Each structure stands twice: as structure tokens, then as C-alpha cells.
Amino acid sequence: MTTLLTNPLRVGLRQERVITPQCIVIFGASGDLTHRKLVPALFELFRQRRLPSEFAVLGCARRPWSDEEFRSKMGEALANEIADHPSAWEQFSQGLFYEPVDLQQADHLVRLGQRLEGIDRLRATRGNRTFYLSVSPEFYGSGCRALAAAGLLADAERSRVVIEKPFGRDYGSAQQLNKVVQACAKESQVFRIDHYLGKETVQNILVMRFANTIFEPIWNRNYIANVQITAAETVGVEDRAGYYESSGALRDMVQNHLTQILALTAMEPPGRFDAEAIRNEKAKVLQAARLANEDEPWKCCVRGQYSSGGSRARPLSGYRQEPGVNANSTTETYVAMKLFINNWRWQGVPFYLRTGKRLPKRLSEVVLTFRQAPVHLFDAAGGAPTPNQLILRIQPDEGAEIKFEVKAPGSGMRSRPVDMGFSYDDSFGEPSDEGYVRLLADAMLGDPTLYTRSDEVEAAWRLYTPLLELIEESPWQLPVHPYEARTWGPAAADSLLGDDGLGWRRP
Amino acid sequence: MSTQLTLQAPLDVPPAEVYPYLDRLWNHGLEGTTGAATFTLLIWEPSWLEQQMVRIGRIEGPIRGLERDDLIEAARLITADCDLPFSTAPMDPRLAWKVGQLEGQLEAQDLRGQFIPNAISVHTPRRLITLVPTLDASQSLETMVAAYCPLPDEGGAGAACGDAIVLRGGMEALRQGLPLIQPLIDEALPCWVWWNSSLDEPPEMLEALAPLPRRLVIDTSLGQPARCLDVLVERIEAGQAVNDLNWLRLRSWRESLAMVFDPPSRRDALAHVVQLDIDVEGDHPVKGLLLTAWMADRLGWHLIDSSPAEEPGGINAEFQRTDGTTVRFRQMPVPVGLPKAHPGAIVGLRLICEPADRPALCVILCSESGGCMRLESGGMAAMELVEEVVPLPEENEEMEMARLLGGGHDTTNPLLASAAPLAATILPR
CATH class of the missing domain: 3.30.360 (Dihydrodipicolinate Reductase; domain 2)
Structure with missing residues (x-):
């Protein structure tokens, strides 16, 4: 009999570091992210006993809320969690405060400083502060400047700033933003968040690669024929049209999430497990990455945009018919591309990246396809032997799978492919923490391992600069191919691999 | 695990001068740094076995107070000479007592409190206070003081971040020195007390060093089982944050x-x-x-x-x-x-x-x-x-201790808090 009960012997075994006394200041506290992700993540940390009693959350936004209003709004947003843990919420919410702040008003920052000193006294938070900029991206630079001008980032040991994505719109703006931020704070104080790195299964790429000896010897051009990285969504643009119209899939998904997965998949082993060693290797591999054809980038990239589709019972509108979207929009909701990494390990191995909205399945995965055996000794049930594949499933059904050939039962020596799988659900049976739980804890502990460093961000933007320039200057060379909602993207994306004699894995 | 000596040679300071000296050190000698805002670590470090083994010449000095491989090895070898079963663990207090009955008068330099394990120093304790009782019960009180800082892994000098204070002497002298300790503990910072010895030792010292709200670290594998569990349960029930190295090794x-x-x-x-x-x-x-x-x-x-x-x-x-x-x-x-x-x-x-x-x-x-x-x-x-x-991880006391300090928990682990009273009840009396 299978049970879905929690393993009673597992409860409480994790003894992770308690965060030092701390006040986390959330700018943009009236926004979605605060009540959907940040405060729930902090409440989860509190329930896991990872927050000390000397802890406070100060919400800041322009709305003239009081502490009580802020607590009440957060309480409404977390109603389900609170119903299960009412006394924990009672304790946690005592540490929630609110201060109306406009980051552009110097006197507001002075008032903020005074409020923080008051909270230090009231909650014994000892001047340790994490400022979380959950504001519109155009305010990242000015927000940092305002904090620095008010002296709130002066203590490099006790103050940190977390910056949400997107960090810049292109290479130039990312460089510019880095300059501004680094003029306000030391790099060790800056935490550029990419919530994909908070996912257990993304971190598992590192563990799979570097905690096992069986993979690393074959993790290179001698054995791997190609790598596919896919992040597919079933949803459309939903209520994000305002942001998405100016960003598109390339900026929204590829430059950050997919590129981070690429870096973890392709990086060299770090000498030790610490933030700098890991980020050095990630930066190095991104600096070695190139579009497959930089001179004619339209040959190695396909853009798409979903059109209407779905079933008669549940029709889905096309992107251009979505609320808030320009009826003639050329924003891509799908992008596929081919990259190479010019180093000893990966020379000549194509990396195919794709992401899209309104695809048939929601999934993220990395697929490493190995080279064919040099000689085919056996008949294959499918005509030709299937190449070995290692599939790292990031979501859903988190886990890993290896495909290999075995002898098909019966007389003769025919081979057929089988799967050997590992599933987080089957092995652990416990849900993982939401990525923000891990990332917020790390930021407050001052551990930047899962945050992106300035050179990583710039290398990621530089990688896609030829494409961004092309879209900007001669978009007709990189047209947006329509694809029907709930299909696997435009046919041109299949040709991208088809020209190499390959095909996308159909998950 | 490598260890490091304090940044400066420890200075002998008369007991009455310790507090004024530290005040001068931080306010004048080390201008520009206020030290780490972390915690105080107070250690009871008798190292009876190490002292006795050095005295009879089974290991060489100096006496450092850290768990060391040669001490464990030598202790295993001497078990038979002491008429104890082979299964006697090297850290069993009975072994130290038996070794104490053997002849020998060798002396060695006593550096207890002056070696700071890297695993601990990376957490930059603000103040380390080590009490080191000597075999000579009549030895008078000596106090030593040094500023220290962890050596960075990759070059570059760090600013001084803490200090280390050693109180050394016979048991009576240390008892008389107890009033020196309270003023040295910054009440704004957490204070951990590491009772790195048997729980069978005279209870007054433990009482004096580890009142609430200091966080206590003990080892319930050292001492009479009933006494070990009773101390653990009493402290937990009193609301103290107690950590047990024996529990952590589980x-x-x-x-x-x-x-x-x-x-x-x-x-x-x-x-x-x-x-x-x-x-x-x-x-x-x-x-x-x-x-x-x-x-x-x-x-x-x-x-x-x-x-x-x-x-x-x-x-x-x-x-x-x-x-x-x-x-x-x-x-x-x-x-x-x-x-x-x-x-x-x-x-x-x-x-x-x-x-x-x-x-x-x-x-x-x-x-x-x-x-x-x-x-x-x-x-x-x-x-x-x-x-x-x-798997049995190769970790010593100092690494366990460092893990605790890094964890920063200010309450007893709820699993231990629930298990300890039940364990005490299962033990037949």
C-alpha cells in the first residue's frame, strides 16, 4: 500500500543555518510578488525555525498603509497556510511592519532610516538589513542610488540588496546598471535573483555532475552528441502583457533561466563548493558560449508567436488577441536557437535551447544525447539503435532518466531501448521548498552561490546581442513564425535541428 | 582540519587587569574596528586525558585541548594497561581516571585556549573564553589575552575580529576566578557554553558557567548515564537552549x-x-x-x-x-x-x-x-x-561544535527536547 503521509522520521531532521537577526525591507510591498512569493517564503522559513526571533519584515511602497493594514493584507493572501498554522502566523505577523516610501523622495529615505533604527530597537535586529527591490526594473538603479545616498548600504557586512530580474534589457543596459549598482554597494552586497536557481532540480544538476564519478568522464564532446534545453509553458501571456510586450521570450526566459541552466550543465567542475568558485566557472563557460552562426544569426534562431488554437470546447486565443497586446505585435512567445561553446570540453557540440508559451505541456528539462556506438552489432527493434540519453527533468515529475539499449526478450539478439529512472516523488515523496524560500534564506545568510554575478549577467546578455540587434534593426530577418496554441512551436524550429539530422525530444 | 594560533602571542595579564586591558585594546589599540557582532564562546576545557597522557609520556606536548588522532590512538593502546575492557572508548572518563593512577611526571607547554580550530574561527566568535584546569589542583590563577582573526583562505589580511581569553589554574583557583567572567560576556550577543568534559565533574562549575539564557553544549556520552540524561532533561525543562554532541553524532x-x-x-x-x-x-x-x-x-x-x-x-x-x-x-x-x-x-x-x-x-x-x-x-x-x-562521517568535536555555532539556533532542537525525557524514562534506575 502506498501512502501519501509525511515520513514521520523525516520531520525536523533538516537542521539548517538560522538566519542572523535581520530586517528584510521589501520595496514594492503592495505588488503581486510580495504576497504571492516573498511573504509566503518568509513565513515558510519561520515555520521551519530558520528565522530567529529577532526578525522583522518592513514592507515599503507608495500606498499609505499602516502596519495593521499590511499584516491584514498579507494574512488574506496567505489564508490557506494560516488556517493550518494559526499560532505560527500570530507570532510571525508580529514582525511585519509597513512604511510608505517613494524611493525617489530623499526625505522618505531619511524617514525609512529612522524607522529601521526603531525596528532594530524593537526587534533586536542589530542593524542587519536585506533590501529587496521588487519594483519596476527602471527603478533598480535609482533605488540603489537612493539607498546608498541615505547611507543604508554603507555597512557592507550588515546590508545587502536583492535585485529582481530582468537585470537590464541588453548588454549595454546591463553594463550600465552594473556600474550604477557597484557604485552604490560592493559586489558582495548585491544579490541578482533568478528564481530558477532556487529550484531543487536545477541545483541537482550540480550534484548529479559533481557528486558522482560515473557522469563526469563522459560529460564532454567525446561522448555527447548534442544537448537540448527546453522550458515549455502551457499558459499564455495572462496578465503580463504590459511587461511581456517589451520583453518577449528571449529576454523573459532565455537570457536568464535557460542560460543559467546552460551554464550549470556545461561549466567545468569548481575547485570547491563556494559562491566564487561556482560563479567563476559559470561566467567562464558563458564567456565561451557563442551563437552557432554569429555572422548570420537568423540561421541559428527561430522566433514564434502563438496563434489561436485549443479545442472547440476550450478555444484558446492567439497572442495578438490577448488583453493588452498590440494587435500587430511582433513580440516572440517562442524562441529556439542553436549555440556552441568554444572550449576543450564542448567544441563542436550543439546546444539547442527552446522555450515557448502555449505549448502542449508544462515542462523544463535538459537532454544530453550521447554519440552512437561506433559499430552496430545487433539488430535494433526500432530499425536503428536509439542513442543513449540522459534526461534531467527540472519540472514537473522532477528527476532523471537514462535511456539505453538492452536485449529484447526472445531468441536472436535484437536490442530495444529502455528507461532507468529516478523520481524525486518516488524516492523522497516530499514536496520541495518553493525556490524563493531557498533564495531568500541564502540572501539573508549572505550566501550568493545561487545568485548571478555581474560578469555572468553581462556574459549572458552579450551572448544574445547579435539576436537582439537583429530584432531591433532588421526584424524581417528574424521573423515571428505563427504557431497554433498547444502545438510544439513553429515548423521552422524543427528545421533548426532537422538540418543537423536531429529532432527535438518529444516529452 | 588545520588549526591556527591566535593572531598575536597571548599576553599574560594579571586577573584584575583582564577587563581594563581588553577595554584599552578595543578602544585604542584596534581603532577602526569594533570586532565581530557574533557570539561569545565559553569553553570548559579540562582535557584530563590529554594532560595525563602527556604526563606519563604516552603522547608528546604541547597540550592543546583539541581532539587529536595521536591521543585517541594512544588511549586505545593503554586500555589494557589500565585493566579496562577493550571496548572502552578512548574518551571514556574512566580511562582518564585510570591513567591518572599511572606513574609519570613529564611536563609540557599548555596551549589550551590558544589554538582555534578553523571550523570554529570561520564563524568569527567575538570572544573566546577558555577555562583550563590543571592537574596540579593547587596551581594559582593565570590569565592570558590575545586578539585574533581567522586567516583568510586566499591571502589578504583581515581586521581583528575577536579576542581569546584563557583562565588557567587549579580547580580552586578557577572557582575564585569565576567572577571575572560575567563582565567579559557582552549581553547583547548570544553566549554559548561548551562543557567539553564529563558531566560527572563537580556540578557547581557547570552551574556557574551556564546559567540561563546562555546556550549550553554538553556531551551525554561522557559521564554516568543517569547523570547525563538528568542534566540534559533538567536543562531542557528549565527552558535553556541545550545541544548535545552525543545526539548530534546520531x-x-x-x-x-x-x-x-x-x-x-x-x-x-x-x-x-x-x-x-x-x-x-x-x-x-x-x-x-x-x-x-x-x-x-x-x-x-x-x-x-x-x-x-x-x-x-x-x-x-x-x-x-x-x-x-x-x-x-x-x-x-x-x-x-x-x-x-x-x-x-x-x-x-x-x-x-x-x-x-x-x-x-x-x-x-x-x-x-x-x-x-x-x-x-x-x-x-x-x-x-x-x-x-x-556512514560514519569523520568529524571531530570541533567540527560538530562549528556546525552548531553556524546553525545559530537559539532553542533546543525540538526532536531532542521530545526525545530526552523519554530516554531518561527508558533508562532503568
């Missing part, structure tokens, strides 16, 4: 057992446990009882009865599951040729579950370095067998 056993039941398909078996057997090294039962109590607490078992087993050192007990079924428990001491450093290490564990409508499940966990032959015998042919080897 980490891999708890983790290994939990791993067996992580796959959802096995979880149901946990509701149908009928028998639990544990083998421990030597005659110190506390570690095994803490593991048992943890399981009983997590699985909702109620203790019905416990009694000494017929075999010397063994314990029998009966629990009742939530559905009223009886769970039989038996803990046995087993002899070993190469005992672990601390008394009462677990050798093996067997858990038998009898779920309805399914074959019985037998889980056997064995220590990496020991066998499980006793647990593997007897009537399990028809059962589904899960057998795992529990």
Missing part, C-alpha cells in the same frame, strides 16, 4: 533510517513496527536510548515498561503503538575490538514491521566499521529485508 543514524522510509511505498510499514533492537559499543546506553526515544516519539509509541536485561548492560522495554499493539525493544552492549572515540556508539539497529496483508519488513542498519551478525540472525527469511550501512 545524525547519520536518524538520516539513514528516515531514508529507508522516504519512498512513499514503504511509509505504511512505520505504523506496524513490532520490534526494535539496538546494539551499542560498551556499556554506555545513552546514545541508543536517545535514538530509540526519537523513534518512539516520532511514531507515537507510549512507554509501558523498561527493565534491565538478563545480560549485563542490556535494557528491555515495551512500548504501545497508537493502535494498542505492543512494540518490543531490546538494547544490548556488544564487545568491539576497535571502539569509537566516544562511549556508547551504535553498532547496529533492527526494526521489524508487520503490516497487514503484506510480508513483514525487516530493516537492518549497520555501522560502517562494525558487523551486524547478531541482528542478522534469526527468523527473517520470510521478510522483505532492507539492509543499509550507516
